[in-house]
Amino acid sequence: MSRIEHFNDPNAPKANSIVVATTAFVLDPDNRVLLIRRTDNGLWALPGGAQDLGEFVAEAAVRETKEEAGIDVEVTGLVGIYTNPNHVVEYSNGEVRQQFSICFRAKPVGGELRVSDESSEVRWTRRTDLDTLGIHPSMRLRIDHGYENRSQPYIG
Structure with a gap:
């Protein structure tokens, strides 16, 4: 399934769903x-995805990181909560999802880098190399906030 990100776009379709999602x-x-380089839009992103029923939200971040990147992580904190209603994701199946993402800080505790059905490339990236990659502005915001190591999580 493909996806199109609409960010502060007055012509974006109206959201018809909201799903709790995580990034790490x-x-x-x-x-x-x-x-990871996402297979659905070709952009670079933090690993993450939707929370499953019966799962704690932090467990979703751990599971998604393992599934998409092959790395086992331990959640150590919160980077922020991202709920901008002017950021919607349009999927090829007709769903238009309003952003609701909780970005966790995590540390690697095992595993090996590997791709998945959702990632065509996976890598450890230096902060100085971020500007050379195709990264959606909302994802870049999370990455920048993570590097800032704020005393309080971002809420917005």
């Missing part, structure tokens, strides 16, 4: 962030 901001010992 994971740094390795060299201060490189874990990124």
Whole structure:
């Protein structure tokens, strides 16, 4: 299924759903962030996805990171909660989802980098290389907030 991100676009379709989703901001010992290249839109992103029924929201971040990137993580904190109603994701099946994403801070505890059905590339990326990658502005905001290591999580 393909997806189109609409961000502050007055011509964007109206949202018809909202789903709790997570992302994981994971740094390795060299201060490189874990990124995946999404197969549904070709953009680079933090690993993450929707929370499943019966699952704690932090467990979703751990599961999605393992599924999409092959890395086992432990959640250590909260980067922020991202709920901008002017950011909607349009899916090829007709769903138009309003953003609702909780970005967790996590540390790697095992695993090996590997791709999945949802990731065509996976890598540890230096902060100085971020500007060379195709990253959606809302995802870049989460990455920047993660690197800022704020004393309070972002809420917006």
